[in-house]
Amino acid sequence: MQVLIIGAGEVGFHTALRLSHEGHRVVVVDSLPERVRQISEQMDVQTLVGQGSSPAVLRTAGVHKADLVLVVTNSDEVNLAACRFARLLAPAATLIARIRSTDYLDFFEEVGAASLDVDTVINPEREVATQIMQFLAVPAASSVADFAGGMVKMLGLKIPPTCPNVGHPLSELRIAGGPRYLVVAIERAGKVIIPRGDDVILSDDLAYVVTRGENIDLVVEHFGLQSQPVRNLVVVGGGSIGRLVAQWARERGIKIRIIEKNEARCEALVDQLEDVTVLNGDGTDLSLLEEENVGAADVFAAVTDDEEDNVLIALLGRKMGARRTIARVAHLGYVPLVSSLGLDLVVSPRFAAVGAILRHLRAGKVLAVAPLKDEDTEVIEVEAQETSELVGKPLSQVKLPQGSLVAAVIRGEEVEIATGDTVVHPGNRLVIFVTRKVLKKVEKLLTVRLEYF
Structure with missing residues (x-):
């Protein structure tokens, strides 16, 4: 597959790395020479320095040859312009764009993303x-x-x-x-x-x-863990993530409090959210956290735009007794480090964006994808084909490559957790764990390509 990636930030970098390792032909465009140089030094892909929304740059990058154009710069406007020109220059290509603005997202829901020359919209905040x-x-x-x-x-x-x-x-x-x-x-x-x-x-x-x-x-x-329901949630940070979580959690009957230090944002949240307590204050203020008794919260989430503050705030909540803690971090490389501090969930919009992109890349008979944290492994849901070697015999007789595992088989409304005696039939849905090293072997076994085309 020929892939053109516009934007060499963390999302573009990690997606290019993943696709190049899988043997796809990848071209990466970015306006910053240092980003392009970093990609050239670390992976086998073509690179080009230039503005991705420029028709001339798109032509030079070979957009007319692309099966997929992935637009993930930090600017929604650049992303939309790049998609508009890419659609004109490569009508058959599939276009995926990262869009962060809620105004654009709301408009897409109203008129459809395709009307704006985008096939699929990825929103990292919504994914988180x-x-x-x-x-x-x-x-x-x-x-x-x-x-x-x-x-x-x-x-x-x-x-x-x-x-x-x-x-x-x-x-x-x-x-x-x-x-x-x-x-x-x-x-x-x-x-x-x-x-x-x-x-x-x-x-x-x-x-x-x-x-x-x-x-x-x-x-x-x-496994020795408690499954107590969440009834009391405290969220520090009233941006896109905090607002969405509060809105959705309220619909589930969870009691919500949002702490946000920007007064104008607080006023907007009060207008947008009913039955949600909005407090104007700094989440790093220990006296405020004590006054609000955040230690009694079932879940305490820090999702501000400052990742360092988020880690500190979540650790404070944990020390004060909150049952479960969440921190939002920006940089993908920080996720394993922050996870080791004892927080219960560490979320990254950029990692979420990469995961969402992978879900859309694994199309055809692939129905769902969940990448693991190391990005070298994923769990997929795929429909079994009549020609697949897995069909018609017990799994114990199927030579699955080491690094893959059939976890479950779904037949209509029936779910079977797989054993060696499990027999797969055409049309069954399979949940399969697979490492990147054996992806091609599993493709051959399934007789379905685990990629976009």
């Missing part, structure tokens, strides 16, 4: 708000991904020292008389392990567990 809402639904989990419309869930569970399963082989772990689950990956000391039956779970591991949606409470408790 969605992640936070998934966390609020399962607050014991560090991450939640939905498949098959929520019938199958993948939970990232941070294993506590009190977990009764610590030290036991995975082959021995089961809920007596209860539902099945499958541990598809374990993140330990920053590395992802693809476990086998004789592998064990250790304290502080991040275990990725696939189970049926209705069984999440039992699975969470099985």
